[in-house]
Amino acid sequence: MPATSQPSPRHRRTLRLVAAAAALATAGALAAAYPAGAHESRGHGHHGPSRYQDVQLLSFNDLHGNLEPPAGSSGRVTELQPDGTTKTIDAGGVEYLATHLREARKGEKYSITAAGGDMVGASPLISGLFHDEPTIEALNKLDLDVTSVGNHEFDEGAKELARLQNGGCHPTDGCYTDKKFQGADFPYLAANVLDEKTNRPILKPYWVWRKKDVKVGFIGVTLEDTPGVVSAEGVKGLKFKDEVETINKYARVLQAQGVKSIVALIHEGGFPASGAYNYDCDSAGAGSGVSGPIVDIAKNITPAVDALVTGHTHNAYVCTIPDPSGKPRMVTSAASFGRLYTDTTLTYDRRTGDIARTAVKSANHVVTRTVAKAPDMTALIGKWNTLAAPIGNRAIGYISADVPSTGTESPMGDLIADAQLAYGKELDPETDLALMNPGGVRAGLTYAASGSEGDGVVTYAEGFTVQPFSNTVNLQDFTGAQLVQVLKEQVSGANESSPKVLQPSSGLTYTLDLTKTGADRVVTDSIRLNGAAIDPAATYRVATNSFLAGGGDGFTTLGQGTNDLVGTDDLTALEQYLTANSSASSPMPPPAADRISIMR
Known part of the structure; x- marks a missing residue:
């Protein structure tokens, strides 16, 4: 497919004019700034463009x-x-x-x-x-x-x-x-x-x-x-x-x-x-x-x-x-x-x-914030914020402190997993656990007020920033052996060189041994669900988002689940969880992020 080599009308705009190389003050500076011999084409009365630009x-x-x-x-x-x-x-x-x-x-x-x-x-x-x-x-x-x-x-x-x-x-x-x-x-x-x-x-x-x-x-x-x-x-x-x-x-x-x-x-x-x-x-x-x-x-x-x-x-x-x-x-x-x-x-x-x-x-x-704001960008943001405000400013929950999204296991990741587990249980009471991909956690929640909200208020706009993909919450059945394999896929195969550690819902605990390599980093004997060891032959009902349910991020085993049930979008699940479990008088504390033990 050929590409034009001619700029568009905007690209033909006149750029700001100044001298470039001529601003160097001495021949020594020229020699340092340009390859050997560059200054030769600039002297001897030559009035055309210099060799180097x-x-x-x-x-x-x-x-x-x-x-x-x-x-x-x-x-x-x-x-x-x-x-x-x-x-x-x-x-x-x-x-x-x-x-x-x-x-x-x-x-x-x-x-x-x-x-x-x-x-x-x-x-x-x-x-x-x-x-x-x-x-x-x-x-x-x-x-x-x-x-x-x-x-x-x-x-x-x-x-x-x-x-x-x-x-x-x-x-x-x-x-x-x-x-x-x-x-x-x-x-x-x-x-x-x-x-x-x-x-x-x-x-x-x-x-x-x-x-x-x-x-x-x-x-x-x-x-x-x-x-x-x-x-x-x-x-x-x-x-x-x-x-x-x-x-x-x-x-x-x-x-x-x-x-x-x-x-x-x-x-x-x-x-x-x-x-x-x-x-x-x-x-x-x-x-x-x-x-x-x-x-x-x-x-x-x-x-x-x-x-x-x-x-x-x-x-x-x-x-x-x-x-x-x-x-x-x-x-x-x-x-x-x-x-x-x-x-x-x-x-x-x-x-x-x-x-x-x-x-x-x-x-x-x-890009420091100590410089003047560009007025045209301020106007652009104001225009779109006015259109978004009726939706974005709506309160959907309350938190008692920042809920960060950083770390191998993050409080924000755990919160999302808990929300999907709660929603999964509404769809099917047999739902056992939820897993959230770390790349889908786009931000944390900040306690300090911004705009017209008060401290600790979580708005729909903030929730959207955390989960903007509109993935659905999906339920699937997996054997215990498959569930163990999913955890191993976090640190092996496509994810071995750059692990993608799934964020677990409350009740799922295990240990990652970072002194080892590949799938061995998951300590199989440490995996527990509500205190009980995983039974390889048993069936577990797992909630994930639709991206993971399709085998995304190298989790091929998650693409092999059975008895699929597709629910609402993941942001709605988060909103429902925050609304049901927090209030202005009883804000939600951040999860402790202690479900995965790390050995180094």
């Missing part, structure tokens, strides 16, 4: 519709201090992100803004209630140039993704305002997502940014395992191809068109050695400070690609990882929820049309 690449990833500042730990970043200590900084919010990006672009004649996927999906109420139209509008105002798709772009299927790209009112909800939704001003790239019938990409596989004689190509992919982390309905009729093979294929296509400067936008990521956004990822050598899927991907992508913007893992890193030729190549990720952005300088060589990799530099920057 700095191109600013601003990037971010995994926004997930977080237009308002995220609450709690989801709205903070960790910063490493010169003395080795760390501090946390409140960060995020599109009003502040807009200000930071606009300030960063000042004085940059050549500036591109790109993203690494998951701009939408799993979004708070202000965006999710309106099928993420508000986020697309915000990204348009941010002057985003291009993004890859991520797995969450498929939460509502390919047709809805196409609507977000092309515009039009929602097929069932209609138009939310008196203006027709215009869609994204920027291209979504989906090079490795193919229509099963046509075997062609469902969206553009690549896009070329042009400014005078400078051109930079972008290839966008999502992780190949997207079907394993998205509901089956969301990826129906689609094929997801290998990231490396796809990028290498389209790098050749771009080169054949004369585009030699190439950036890959990859919705797959890694796990940094430090939780601080500003740690030195290469302190022990190139590629030393990050692990995970992105490392093997980066090592195998053709050297024709000059930089990788990544995402998915919600981590922050700026690392160099050697390409197949052994040459260091920049790989970046800006955490999530708009808390950081990455500023990368790509030095474009006009003589070769390629990036001079020895001159590439990059850093993550905090």
Whole structure:
């Protein structure tokens, strides 16, 4: 599927004009900033463009519709201090992100803004209630140039993704305002997502940014395992191809068109050695400070690609990882929820049309909340909040303290599992337990008041932020042997290198021995339900959400249950549980998160 190499009318907008390389004051500074010989094409009375041109690449990833500042730990970043200590900084919010990006672009004649996927999906109420139209509008105002798709772009299927790209009112909800939704001003790239019938990409596989004689190509992919982390309905009729093979294929296509400067936008990521956004990822050598899927991907992508913007893992890193030729190549990720952005300088060589990799530099920057809010974003948030307020401000429960969503076992995860168990027992009194996938717990609940609510009040909007997927609560029968296998699948098979520990309902207890590897990390003899050992031959009635019931997140055994019964959506189950078990005079305390014992 050919992609146009001509920008849209908005992309042809005039960027802010300033001198770039000429701002360097001395020949010594020039020599330090550019490859050897770069200054030679700038002297001797030559009045044309210099050989080397700095191109600013601003990037971010995994926004997930977080237009308002995220609450709690989801709205903070960790910063490493010169003395080795760390501090946390409140960060995020599109009003502040807009200000930071606009300030960063000042004085940059050549500036591109790109993203690494998951701009939408799993979004708070202000965006999710309106099928993420508000986020697309915000990204348009941010002057985003291009993004890859991520797995969450498929939460509502390919047709809805196409609507977000092309515009039009929602097929069932209609138009939310008196203006027709215009869609994204920027291209979504989906090079490795193919229509099963046509075997062609469902969206553009690549896009070329042009400014005078400078051109930079972008290839966008999502992780190949997207079907394993998205509901089956969301990826129906689609094929997801290998990231490396796809990028290498389209790098050749771009080169054949004369585009030699190439950036890959990859919705797959890694796990940094430090939780601080500003740690030195290469302190022990190139590629030393990050692990995970992105490392093997980066090592195998053709050297024709000059930089990788990544995402998915919600981590922050700026690392160099050697390409197949052994040459260091920049790989970046800006955490999530708009808390950081990455500023990368790509030095474009006009003589070769390629990036001079020895001159590439990059850093993550905090989207602090100490700057002025962007007025256009404040107006956008106000417009959509007014529409959402009648639904979002309704109280659904009360808590006595924060209910965090962090940790191997989190209080929020346990609370959701308890809610699904209670709902399951209403559907079928024989329901024994509930299991909740950790990736479905998108946030915790915050005790401190926000907006017009009081301390401890849980609003529908907050509940929606915790569980935005509209999964159903499903009941299935499993043997005891299958239940044990499910627990082992948390730390083995597809989940061995990156465990996905299910959040258990009250009554289910067991031990994880982290000194062991694979399935052996689950201590089988420790598994108890209401104090009794699991009987391998007995039948247990288990409540999960529809995503897990379909075998999602690598839990293939959960896709083999019998005697299915489909209930209401999971947020309704949570609302009913909070309403029934809390009040203003008797708020609910956070669960103790003591159902899983950890041996280290």
